[in-house]
Amino acid sequence: IFPGSKDAAGCKATLGVxxxxxxxxxxxxxxxxxxxxxxxxxPDAQSPAGLVSHHHIQTDYNDPAGLAQLADLCQAITxxxxxxxxxxxxxxxxxxxxxxxxxVVGIAQDRIEEKDHxxxxxxxxGVTCAPYAVxxxxxxxxxxxxxxxxxxxxxxxxxxxxYDGKGQVRVRTASELAAAWAExxxxxxxxxxxxxxTAECSVLVARGWGxxxxxxxxxxxxxxxxxxxxxxxxxxxxPLALATSARDAAIAIAQHLGYVGVLCxxxxxxxxxxxxGGLVVNEMAPRPHNSGHYTLDACDASQxxxxxxxxxxxxxxxxxxxxxxxxxxxxxxxxxxxxxxxxEPDWHSVLSLPGTHLHLYGKLDARVGRKMGHLTIxxxxxxxxxxxxxxxxxxxx
Ligand code: ADP
Ligand code: MG
Numbered sequence: 001i002f003p004g005s006k007d008a009a010g011c012k013a014t015l016g017v018x019x020x021x022x023x024x025x026x027x028x029x030x031x032x033x034x035x036x037x038x039x040x041x042x043p044d045a046q047s048p049a050g051l052v053s054h055h056h057i058q059t060d061y062n063d064p065a066g067l068a069q070l071a072d073l074c075q076a077i078t079x080x081x082x083x084x085x086x087x088x089x090x091x092x093x094x095x096x097x098x099x100x101x102x103x104v105v106g107i108a109q110d111r112i113e114e115k116d117h118x119x120x121x122x123x124x125x126g127v128t129c130a131p132y133a134v135x136x137x138x139x140x141x142x143x144x145x146x147x148x149x150x151x152x153x154x155x156x157x158x159x160x161x162x163y164d165g166k167g168q169v170r171v172r173t174a175s176e177l178a179a180a181w182a183e184x185x186x187x188x189x190x191x192x193x194x195x196x197x198t199a200e201c202s203v204l205v206a207r208g209w210g211x212x213x214x215x216x217x218x219x220x221x222x223x224x225x226x227x228x229x230x231x232x233x234x235x236x237x238x239p240l241a242l243a244t245s246a247r248d249a250a251i252a253i254a255q256h257l258g259y260v261g262v263l264c265x266x267x268x269x270x271x272x273x274x275x276x277g278g279l280v281v282n283e284m285a286p287r288p289h290n291s292g293h294y295t296l297d298a299c300d301a302s303q304x305x306x307x308x309x310x311x312x313x314x315x316x317x318x319x320x321x322x323x324x325x326x327x328x329x330x331x332x333x334x335x336x337x338x339x340x341x342x343x344e345p346d347w348h349s350v351l352s353l354p355g356t357h358l359h360l361y362g363k364l365d366a367r368v369g370r371k372m373g374h375l376t377i378x379x380x381x382x383x384x385x386x387x388x389x390x391x392x393x394x395x396x397x
Contacts, residue, residue: 001075001312003035012037014054015312016074016096018061018088019081020047022361022371023288026296027080028053030304036312039073041066048361049080062088071095076311078261080287082108083161099209099260099311100286107257108286111159111190118281121256125249127281130195130268134159136188141181144191145174151193156180159188164369165226170194195280199269201238202291203250206262206306206316213254214306214318216299218246221266221291227331227369230389233294234324234382242269245279253284262307264289290329290371297357297376298325323355323378326389330373334396335366342366349395353388355379 005013015031017024020042028038028049039055040047050056055073059066062085070077076097079089082105089102107113118129133144133151136159144151156177158167169180171191181189200223205215220237222230237243250265257263264285270278292303301309301319309316330345337343350356360373375392379385 002314005075007075011073013312014039014074015308016041016070016077017049018070018077018079018084018092020044020049020053020056021081022048022373023080024049025052025361026293026302026304026359027078027288027307030302031308034305034308036308039070041070046364048363051362061085062091064091067091076313078287078307078311079105082286083163097209097311097313100263101260104257104259105286108284109160111157111162111283112188114283115190117257118253121253124256125252125281126245127249127267127279129192129281131193132190134188134190135181138186141178145178148191149174151191152177153194154191155194156184156189156191158184159190164228165223168226195268195270197268198271198278199238200267200282201242201246201269202264202266202289203246204262204264204289204292204295204303204306205250205254205259206303206310207254207259208310208316209260209313211255212316213251214316215247215251216292216295216303216319217321218243218250218267219291219294227329228290229329231291231294231325231327233298233321233327234385236382238269242279249279249281253281259286261286261310262288262292262303264292266291290374291327293359293374294325294327294376295319295321296359298323298378323380324382324385326377326385328375328377328389328392328396329371330360330375330396331368332366332370332372333368335372336368346395350375350392353377353391355385355388356392 014037016039020040025048038053040049040053041057057066086102086106153172156169171177171180200221201218203218207213220232254263266282268280288303295302299319299321301317355378357376377388
């Protein structure tokens with residue numbers, strides 16, 4: 001689907017996205033830069049992507065009329081939000097190319113299926129996930145309480161709908177585990193052993209319809225209270241052997257899924273001296289990812305450019321990073337001072353510093369913990385990027 005092409009009715013090539021959050025907004029920007037028209041399906045009238053798209057279909061994700069309208073407008077459709085009902089993607093796929101497809105999105109939506117997939121391709125990926133047990137029934141809970149003391153202390157995670165650390169409870173003892181499962185409503189969960197992490201990293205892979213694969217170098221991520229805070233993207237951000245293993249593993253995971261589109265695979269690093277440098281696979285996101293936002297400013301093709309190319313069947317460029325970068329997430333917290341008073345951050349001082357690239361998502365109200373934007377710092381060398389990043393953190397602190 002080339003940007004200049006028209007359909008039978010004479011409408012210009014239009015790309016669609018399920019979900020109107022910031023990832024959809026950056027996708028829309030990338031698609032429009034190439035000359036595509038865009039359509040966003042999201043129920044929220046003020047959604048960040050809906051605000052900047054040619055078309056905004058304001059319905060629920062599984063509204064038949066909304067889905068029919070999206071399919072009618074678009075030559076290809078993607079998703080920006082992994083909790084889009086897989087059934088909706090299935091419906092769209094009856095008449096349009098949808099990438100990633102409903103089956104792989106369905107796997108990534110469910111931690112139990114996701115772990116089964118990681119286990120199924122462990123031989124080719126070379127990585128396994130943290131020790132865990134599935135808890136879907138009171139009987140399974142009882143069995144874990146009696147037989148899996150090895151998983152404590154651990155983290156109980158809902159199998160579905162978790163993100164940014166939501167739907168997770170840290171548990172130290174059997175009685176805390178039983179209470180936590182009740183607190184989470186007795187829904188399907190996994191109990192994961194708490195690992196002593198030395199670092200976390202992620203890898204972005206893009207795969208085309210014909211199986212072509214390109215990837216970015218792994219980025220090192222720092223999370224605070226389960227939410228991504230900082231991404232370090234430069235040579236030397238982690239030992240080379242670890243970066244190589246992570247990249248190879250992510251590609252193997254995407255291949256094994258027959259994935260089409262941009263996939264992010266998140267890893268834990270534990271210092272266990274194993275052959276893979278202590279690499280443990282955590283989870284995957286069937287879409288561009290917060291940890292890849294630096295690619296907008298530091299690479300010659302961003303993760304959103306690759307999403308557009310992959311879904312439209314254009315050749316996938318192997319992206320080249322031209323500048324070292326640090327990405328700082330801007331949560332709503334930055335709009336409040338220490339006494340809880342709302343304030344406007346000192347953007348003038350921040351933007352006076354060299355190599356600062358501010359991205360705000362157009363969200364109307366700042367709330368603590370809400371992702372409002374991000375700031376990428378690029379520079380000629382890692383030392384100067386780190387210096388500016390420290391200064392920005394002080395200004396926003
Ligand atoms: P989410 O879907 O909310 O991103 P994750 O499973 O990635 O959920 O967990 C969020 C963060 O919590 C991780 O990035 C990591 O910092 C921490 N975490 C999650 N599981 C473990 C674990 N088994 N051991 C240690 N830390 C963990
Ligand atoms: Mg995560």
